[in-house]
Amino acid sequence: MATDFWCSSHYKRWIVDRATLRQTRADDLLYVDDPEYLDFLAIYFAELVAKLGKQLHLAQRAIATATVFFRRFYLKNSYCETDPFIVIAACCYLASKAEEWPVHIKNVVSDARRVFSQEPYNVKNFPSDNSKLAEMEFYLVDNLECDLTVFHPYRTLLALCKSVDGSEDPSAVQEEEAGEVGVGLSAEEGPRYWGTGEGQLELPPNGLQTAWFIVNDTYRSELCLLYPPHLIAIAAIYLTCIFHPATHETVAAVLASSGAAAAGAGGPADPPPRRSSRQAAERKKPAQDPLAFLAELNVSLPLVATIAQEIIAMYTLWERYREDGAPEAGTPAKGTPDSRRDDEPGPGGATVSPTILTAVLTKMREARMQDYAHQLQSSGRPVAVNRMLERTQAAG
């Protein structure tokens, strides 16, 4: 958090609505056979960013920032006119610096070459000299309008929730090494920039981690462009209450014990009453009511519900996205229904693999290039060219 969210560039300039988002893909739509591929490409690129980020040992937050940079860049550019691979590398490089996790440009270039040249991406022409990446970084910063501060749901998550056993959550602890004595670290979070809720929601062991993973997963969609991060965090908590077995049980128990009058109202659960009510009785403190907690946050719950729906929609899509050779890839939140990989590409419930998407992307870019060449010939004079396209040609 580098500033007040409501005054931030993130809120003022980089939250868009669905219609705008659709509009930004207009060029790509001309060159793609099925619009659904574009949604799959969103997953495909996010996976690539994460892959390269992990290779570079970036912190989760830097990877998340790189992904947001990538999405913001493509609010102004189209996949078919640019080289997404070098854009991804530049996003990771810039995010590493913006999040104070700097890696050397040489490492970015060599790791990007290694990752991207593998199957199924097969990028053989990734430039090997640093200057190409540095140049792309410059265009990226320019396209991002120098807005390098990105808000993420993680902080909200840690501010709102704690594990009931108080023990380590790998995700959280990884960033929270023991501080040194005598240096004046305050762990308390600042005033919340939204809502009026107070206190923290206690989640059963691994509950917080599940919510953390759900937040990680949201970067596979374009949610980070559509909604403020704190709402995404709250939606993730809400989904944790439903999908995470232990958390769900607690919720159900609370709902069951909070009296027949209120029970079930709005509860997504079918409460297994006896066993869990005994569990609730075993707890020392009176159990917290997660629903009341969420309600007290004073955020728009319908909006949170919408985001939750969109996250679920993303999972549905992601279930059909299969890493090549990994028939059982899928979501951590739910078991994936088994559908055999189908080589018939495209929509209608068939699965889509990175190989297919690589082919789709190549086809789009080639078609765009041909059209461009055609345009050039017929007009007889050079048309103002997108800079990124120029570089793509030079590199290719």
Add this chain to the structure above:
Amino acid sequence: MDAVEKANAERQKQWAKDQKVGEGTYAVVYRGREASTGRKVAIKKIKVGQFKDGLDMSAIREVKYLRELKHQNIIELLDVFSSKTNLNLVLEFLDSDLEMIIKDRALVFLPADIKSWMAMTFRGLEFCHRNWILHRDLKPNNLLIASDGQLKIADFGLAREFGDPGYKMTCQVITRWYRPPELLFGSRYYSSAVDIWSVGCIFAELMLRTPYLAGESDMDQLKTIFRALGTPTEQDWPGHTKLPDYVPIGQFPKTPLRDLFTAASADTLNLLSQCLVYEPRKRIAAKDALSHSYFFAHPYPSHPSKLPKCAAQLTAALPLEELDGNTLSGKTNRLKRKLTSPPDETKTRSAVARRLDFTKPTPGS
């Protein structure tokens, strides 16, 4: 030309670059003007070089933070545009800095003047800290002075966020004379207290008119600090002997600040001593400093327009079009500027409207 380029060209046209006024490690600074109004600006051209190693970390930090921070006591980033292979930051033009003023022997500082500079420094710094940003390089020459006397914190090349507890940070920050003891002992987990120490040193320097703790090396810096303030005991600063680079420096007795700052009031010395507390957790926060009795006691802080100015600054400002602006108070000067620059006005107005706007949808939107 695509939309992005077109927008950029539009922005570039608004700013005219004049002569070069300075050069840093990663940037060249030019004096410039807003084309439509003639308003003076500084244009910081970031050298990208031949795209060798990408953008400098300092440039990234500066852009990242100035893009978000808008406050009267923080230098304003007016615009950013790219030209060919350069990134240009358009900053408000500020003619002098606190170091020049301190060094100008012709100027006499009243206690009220020092109070005014301190108040403006703390206001700017409180805003940074409230937004979870550490400046990490506070010193008199990074505190710039506008022609209306307002003090503005500048140079965010070493700034970083500190909101996440436990993020390891480098201790190689802050110019030595203003560097707090925990950094000199190699602490990698620190907080906003590091900036407060620097402000304390600046406070003392304003009274002494010479750097307060001027060590010759990092080791000597600790010695200088301990000589001035006494060697800290385990009670003063629990756990400091466990810091990574801790070395025993020698025992120096505590001497009262009063011995050196003979003319200072009790309030002044109290605030100064609270900025220079060894234990970082006990050092005063910028927010608390602002409500310290020092700022509410007589003499009240001077109005910025009445503060001492460098001779150089005066002559530079006089013959220019802002002649009348200089004689007016700061407030009217700002107003006038607004009236003469319609694009600026609409910008501020919409920004205000925007801010008002999101007080309403805040919950939930």
